[in-house]
Each structure stands twice: as C-alpha cells, then as structure tokens.
Amino acid sequence: MDLGLKDKVAVITGGSVGIGLAVAEGLAREGVHLVLCARNEERLLQVAEEIQKQSSVKVLGVKTDVSVAADIDNLRFQVEKAFGGADILINNAGTGSEETIMNASDEKWQHYWDLHVMAAIRLARAFVPYMRKRGGGVILHNASICAKQPLWYEPIYNTTKAALVMFSKCLANEVIGDNIRVNTINPGLVLTPDWWKTAGILCEKEGITAKQYLDRIAKENAPIGRFAAPEELANFFVFLCSPRASYSVGSTYYVDGGWLKVI
Ligand code: NDP
Structure with missing residues (x-):
C-alpha cells in the first residue's frame, strides 16, 4: 500500500533508540526525510548515518534536550536551515520515573513536566507555523497506557503522561482547521x-x-x-502519519496487547 508520504519531512524526538528509532526507520522506508534528536550526540549521529546509508532519504541528527527551551529553539533553526520546515512531528522522547508522591521533590516533578509536557507545547509552537505554510501536517504524541491506568511506582510519569494526552486533545482542536491532525498513541509493554x-x-x-x-x-x-517489538508500534505511527489516516483527529489509540483493563 502506498502511504503517500514520499519526500515529507519528519522531526522525531528521541529518535536514536527504541520506539523512536523504529518509527524513524519505518518513515524512512516510506521515503520521509528525517530530523532525529536526542541528548547523546554520538549515538544519535551514528544512527542518523546508518539510516541514511540504508535508504534514499536525508537524515539530520540534532543534539537536543527537549526539556530545555533553548535547545528547541536551536532544533527549529536547524530544521529550517536544512529542510525549510517540517510536515510531521513525533513527540516521543520520554522516560519512566520511580518515586512516591510523599518522597518526590518539586525539582523532580518540574523536570518531568518539562520533559513530557512543556517539550510538546514548545515543539508545537516551533513547528505548527511551518505546517500551516505547507498546507497541513501531522503531530503524534507518544504517551503511555500509564496515562490512563497508572503504575503504582511512578506517579510523576502517570501524571505528566496524562497531561500530555489532554494537551494533545486541546492542540488537535486548535489546529485541525489548518489541516494539521494531532493524535496520541498509548503503548503498553514495548521491548x-x-x-x-x-x-x-x-x-x-x-x-x-x-x-x-x-x-x-x-x-x-x-x-x-x-x-511488543518496537516495529509493531512503529507500523501504527507510520499509518497515522499518512493521508490513509485522514479522519483520525484528536484521538488516543492504545497499542497494548490488551493490557488496558477498561473500555
Ligand atoms: P528509550 O529509553 O528506548 O529511548 C528514549 C529516547 O528518547 C532516546 O532516543 C533518548 O536519547 C531520548 N531522550 C530521552 N530524554 C530526552 C531528552 N530530555 N531530550 C531529548 N531526547 C531524550 O525509550 P522507549 O523507546 O522505551 O520510549 C519512547 C517513548 O515511549 C517514551 O516517551 C516512553 O514514555 C513511551 N513508552 C514506552 C513504553 C515501553 O514499554 N518502552 C511503554 C509506554 C510508553 P538520549 O538518552 O540520548 O537523550
């Protein structure tokens, strides 16, 4: 099936390993040019080079800590310089936490808020204007099943991922008039x-x-x-990026092997 994605440009946060890398490889197979970002520059540049060698697309790696506003400004600048903007934004960077509410510091709460929520807000402000100019776009948020069904040992993760799901819904309403489709994927266990x-x-x-x-x-x-293998998640992300998913707007999709216990 031709997914109609050839020569689009995608920015993927946390694209150097795991789910983000699998999404990058999946989009590259569809002919999408990539901007990958992560903090570990050595791993990032190595991955970018490998994907570029194995496919016909251009791949740029930009060292970025998405929890830092100045790094997102730099990412926007590098994307503009290399590609003149982007059509797809995959907000994937994130990580688990481990704490109790009684023991976690304000600083820890703030860090995860910056990583899981402010990053998505700042990246939307950075890239929606380019999508508007290009006649539309796609933004996907990688949250977690924990946004709905919390794990007891990571309340900060559960809470900030739940906030990300709500942000995604609000953004979807705000930008669908510009032909920008925003959705969330909530994975379960991904190896x-x-x-x-x-x-x-x-x-x-x-x-x-x-x-x-x-x-x-x-x-x-x-x-x-x-x-799940990361590729099983990536297939779903790639489909949602494509015009084949043209009526998918403002939704949250669970890809969790049946783990969610409610309907
Ligand atoms: P990995 O730990 O395998 O990869 C995380 C990626 O994000 C890496 O590329 C990492 O690179 C990057 N990253 C982490 N912090 C930052 C940061 N501050 N700024 C920029 N990049 C960052 O994660 P997964 O593939 O497992 O998870 C990806 C997403 O999926 C996460 O948001 C996670 O919460 C979610 N998820 C994962 C599940 C799973 O079972 N694996 C289940 C449900 C949700 P670097 O360290 O170099 O910055």
Whole structure:
C-alpha cells in the first residue's frame, strides 16, 4: 500500500533508540526525510548515518534536550536551515520515573513536566507555523497506557503522561482547521534496550534470567502474553502519519496487547 508520504519531512524526538528509532526507520522506508534528536550526540549521529546509508532519504541528527527551551529553539533553526520546515512531528522522547508522591521533590516533578509536557507545547509552537505554510501536517504524541491506568511506582510519569494526552486533545482542536491532525498513541509493554537493562538488574535478585523476568512481566500484564517489538508500534505511527489516516483527529489509540483493563 502506498502511504503517500514520499519526500515529507519528519522531526522525531528521541529518535536514536527504541520506539523512536523504529518509527524513524519505518518513515524512512516510506521515503520521509528525517530530523532525529536526542541528548547523546554520538549515538544519535551514528544512527542518523546508518539510516541514511540504508535508504534514499536525508537524515539530520540534532543534539537536543527537549526539556530545555533553548535547545528547541536551536532544533527549529536547524530544521529550517536544512529542510525549510517540517510536515510531521513525533513527540516521543520520554522516560519512566520511580518515586512516591510523599518522597518526590518539586525539582523532580518540574523536570518531568518539562520533559513530557512543556517539550510538546514548545515543539508545537516551533513547528505548527511551518505546517500551516505547507498546507497541513501531522503531530503524534507518544504517551503511555500509564496515562490512563497508572503504575503504582511512578506517579510523576502517570501524571505528566496524562497531561500530555489532554494537551494533545486541546492542540488537535486548535489546529485541525489548518489541516494539521494531532493524535496520541498509548503503548503498553514495548521491548526496548532499556527494558533489557532493567530486567538484567532485577532478575539477579530473583535468580532467574532477564528473558524469564520479561516473560513473567508480559504474562502478568498483557493478555497477549508478550512484549511488543518496537516495529509493531512503529507500523501504527507510520499509518497515522499518512493521508490513509485522514479522519483520525484528536484521538488516543492504545497499542497494548490488551493490557488496558477498561473500555
Ligand atoms: P528509550 O529509553 O528506548 O529511548 C528514549 C529516547 O528518547 C532516546 O532516543 C533518548 O536519547 C531520548 N531522550 C530521552 N530524554 C530526552 C531528552 N530530555 N531530550 C531529548 N531526547 C531524550 O525509550 P522507549 O523507546 O522505551 O520510549 C519512547 C517513548 O515511549 C517514551 O516517551 C516512553 O514514555 C513511551 N513508552 C514506552 C513504553 C515501553 O514499554 N518502552 C511503554 C509506554 C510508553 P538520549 O538518552 O540520548 O537523550
């Protein structure tokens, strides 16, 4: 199926590993030029070079901490210089937290607010004007099933991801008149290198292998009984970026192997 994405330009935050990288590779296969951003510049530039070698698209890596306003200004400047703007924005950068409400500092709350919410706000302000000039665009927010079904050990993650879902809905209403479609995806368990690292640490305490640990987590939580591969999420993102998803506006989609316990 031709998804009609050839020669579009996409900005992907956190595009150097995990879900963001899989989305980058999926869009590159559709002929989309890419701007990837992350903090670890060495890994970012290596990934950008690899994708460019394997495909016919241009790939730019821009070192960016999306929780910092000045870095987003620089990202906007670099995108304008290289491509004159962007058609697609994937707000993907983010990470889990671990705390209790009673023990977490104001600084920690603020950091996650900047990372999960202010980044999306600032990136919208940076790139919506280009999308308007180009006659439309797509913005996707990668939140989490935790925005709706909280995990007890990460209240800051749950709360800021829930705020991101509401921001996405408000933005969708504000910009659909400019032919810009905004949606959110809430993944469940996605097997990224970070999960392997966590499992590698926690399994030792229990005297089991990392694979056994991960299989148990999946079986305890997701009715499908396994983690998703990042590519399984990426397929969904790529479809939502395409004109094939032209009536999808302001929605939140769960890609979670059945983990969400409510309708
Ligand atoms: P990974 O940890 O594998 O990758 C995160 C990416 O974001 C990396 O490229 C990282 O690069 C980048 N990143 C992190 N912080 C920043 C920052 N401040 N500024 C710029 N880039 C940053 O994450 P996943 O692929 O697992 O997750 C991606 C998104 O999906 C996250 O928002 C996460 O909350 C969400 N999600 C993931 C699930 C899962 O099971 N994996 C489940 C539900 C939601 P660098 O460190 O170099 O900055």
